[in-house]
Amino acid sequence: MKARKIVIAVGISAMAAFFSYKTYNEVKNKAEAKKLHDAAAAQAQEYLQSKYGFDAPMSDESEYPLRQKWLLEESVYEFSSEYDGRKFTVWVNTSDGDNIRCKDSYQFDDICAEFKDMIEAEFPKSYISDLWLGDNDEWKTGNSLYGGFSDYYDGTNFVEMIKKNGKGSITVCVAESSLEDSDIDQRLSELNFTYSLTAFDTAEHLDEFQKFCESGQSYLNKFTEYKYAVPYITEHIDNLSGEKKKLAIDLKDCGEFKYAYLPVEIRGFPESEETSPPTKMDLGLFNMGFVWGGSDYNSAYDEREYIDTPVSDPWGFETRYGDVMVYYPLEKLKGHNIDDLGFAWRSYGGFANDRNIEKLTVFGDYAVLRLAFGDTRFMIVDMSGKDEYIPGWMKK
Incomplete structure (x- = not known):
């Protein structure tokens, strides 16, 4: 019994020693972290004074350790600051010991x-x-840190500064101009820029596209939002794949709607007229009549009450590569409240082995639907008087 008490006492002592050591290390590490943090803040202020000749307060915003949290000497510190009504960020890199590097976004605008x-x-x-x-x-x-530059911008050295040690990306849409007659793509490449350039047929459609992008309707990123506006686009050039590519726009009309096949990786123009343009490859379109997957599918996913009120025929695409964009004329939807209509779709593979009924996304004179590659069926349905559709597989 006595021996057992001794063992317990030793165990308790060991645990106490362990937690004391752990607490000591935590306190020590926090003290070390604060010391490095304060040194970085002081370095940031010294950097601003040297670069711009002014002093500005440093407000702790966040810290980005480069490896593990306990490797405190290898950290990038980020501080928010403000001077003369302008808010900006300062970054301090302490990962190289005494070789402390800084950059800031004060001149970004x-x-x-x-x-x-x-x-x-x-x-x-x-x-x-x-x-x-x-x-x-x-x-x-x-x-790279967004908007951060270590070099001083003097108002005249923009090109030299970017060429020397800069990079970027830009999405530009134009009207009343030709991309083919411009060397802007070459100049952007020389500045180490990734670019997406799109020309619209009219200034009015360009203005509408700007409002569309800023409304947040698009599910695509800034580089690919142009896909919603293909009926109004005359040219598109980008280097998203690492080299300059021109999009061969091939807008087709099946009689009920227009559609464009836009590969994810944009292929170049064909070498000859006899070669099929890239937007015609790997694409099959079919009118399904009124066959829509059978009653088992409909009831299993609670879609019957929605697809039983169709506004259009059901259609399907079979693709092996790329997106299909459908442009359904609003003219054919007259007599219906656009807010009550939805695109019902389901896919059997590709990126979207899925199903949904989405609110219509409208651009210009069309309701637009993006279909990922695979075997995809779709039609427009009237959802007036019905609850918002939630796929059965999403319901708890």
Whole structure:
């Protein structure tokens, strides 16, 4: 019994020693972290004074450790600051010991303004839907810091600064201009930019596209929102695949609606007229009559009450590669409240082995639906007087 008490006492003592040591290390690490953090904040202020000649307060915003949290000497610190009514960010890299590096976004708006001036000088009627600029120094984080530059912008050295140590991406839409007659793609490539350039048929459609992008209706990213507006696009050029590609726009009309086959990786123009354009490859369209998967499918996923009120014929696409965009004329939906209509679709493979009934996305004179590759069926249905559709597989 006495021996047992001794063992218990030793165990308790060991545990107490362990937790004391653990607590000591935690306190020590926190103290070390605060010391490094405060040193980084002081370095940020010294950097601003040296670069711009002003002092600004540092507000702790966040910290990005590059490896593990306990490797405190290898961290990038981020501080928010404000000077003369302008808010900006300062980053401090302490990963290289005494070689502390800094960058900031204080001049970001000025640099962007000159960049936009360059675009507008080339294309007076234009809309920049997305612009990203940053220093090319990635600081081992795997990502350049948005808007951060270490070089000083003097109002005249924009091109030299970007060419020297910059990178970026931009999405530009234009009207009343030709992309083919411009060298803007070459100039953007020289600046180490990823770009997506789209020309619209009229300024009115460009203005409408700007409102569409800013409304948040699109489910695509800034580089691919143009897919919703293909009926009004005359040219599209980008280098998203690493090299310059021109999109061969092939808008087809099946009689009930228009559609375009837009590969995920845009293929170039055919080498000859005898070669089928890339947008015609791997695509099959069929009118299903009124066959829609059978009663088992309908009842299993609670869709019968929705698809039993069709506004259009059911159609299907079979594709092995790329997206199909459907442009259904609003003219054919007269007599219906657009807000009550939905695109019912289901897919048997590809990216979207799925089903849904979506509210109509409208651009211009069309309701637009994006279908991922695979075997996909769809039609427009009237959902007036019905609850919002939730697929059965999503219900708990």
